Amino acid sequence: MPLRASASRSSAATARERRRRSRPSSASLSLVPQGRRVFADLSVRENLQLTAHARRDGWDLERVLALFPALVRRLDAFGDQLSGGEQQMLAIGRALMRNPRVLLLDEPSEGLAPKIVDEVGEALVRLRESGIAILLVEQNLALATRVAQRVYVMNKGTIVFSGTAADLDAAQLVARPPL
Structure with a gap:
């Protein structure tokens, strides 16, 4: 049977890591509904x-x-x-x-x-x-x-344009036939 070696971190460091990982990822995102x-x-x-x-x-x-x-x-x-x-x-x-x-x-x-x-x-x-x-x-x-700075235009759930705001031709989007 092969021997295994492992290194353990201090319990304080492990507890800090668990707290960091348990924070909600939404903590830095705010919604304006x-x-x-x-x-x-x-x-x-x-x-x-x-x-x-x-x-x-x-x-x-x-x-x-x-x-x-x-x-x-x-x-x-x-x-x-x-x-x-x-x-x-x-x-x-x-x-x-x-x-x-x-x-x-x-x-x-x-x-x-x-x-x-x-x-x-x-x-x-x-x-x-x-x-x-x-x-x-x-x-x-x-x-x-x-x-x-970046725009995604959707029509009925399909992305019909992806690019910069400067590249967006609103007239072309309006003239495009619906999907």
């Missing part, structure tokens, strides 16, 4: 503080309000008292308070006035430029190409 889903009975401040993860260099209330100044005057308003645009800003701010590396947004322009879509788009560009990866599911092609 379609329909915003803000807490109606909580104030803007409470909605933001609810998901806060304290980090010295991370997102805090002040930083979210700098990104979305429209929320400053609404800090004590309840979630159901906000306009759709304010709710969307709050939903994005709430996701940022988790200090994500990746921000997943599902239809952030849905139901918003064009002016608010522009404000949200500008905020997303600033977030991307700050180093946060943006994964955007969006039907508003103008917003998507403004925010995205």
Whole structure:
């Protein structure tokens, strides 16, 4: 019978490794769901503080309000008292308070006035430029190409375009017959 040799690590190192592996991989990903889903009975401040993860260099209330100044005057308003645009800003701010590396947004322009879509788009560009990866599911092609560096266009579940936002010819996509 062959002899086996093994090396064991200290129990403290093994416990640290188990804790590291047991952390959810979603810890660095935040979702901004379609329909915003803000807490109606909580104030803007409470909605933001609810998901806060304290980090010295991370997102805090002040930083979210700098990104979305429209929320400053609404800090004590309840979630159901906000306009759709304010709710969307709050939903994005709430996701940022988790200090994500990746921000997943599902239809952030849905139901918003064009002016608010522009404000949200500008905020997303600033977030991307700050180093946060943006994964955007969006039907508003103008917003998507403004925010995205890489674009995947789907039609009925099939990818009909994959490339850079600069390479996307919207007119060609519109002229393409449906699948």
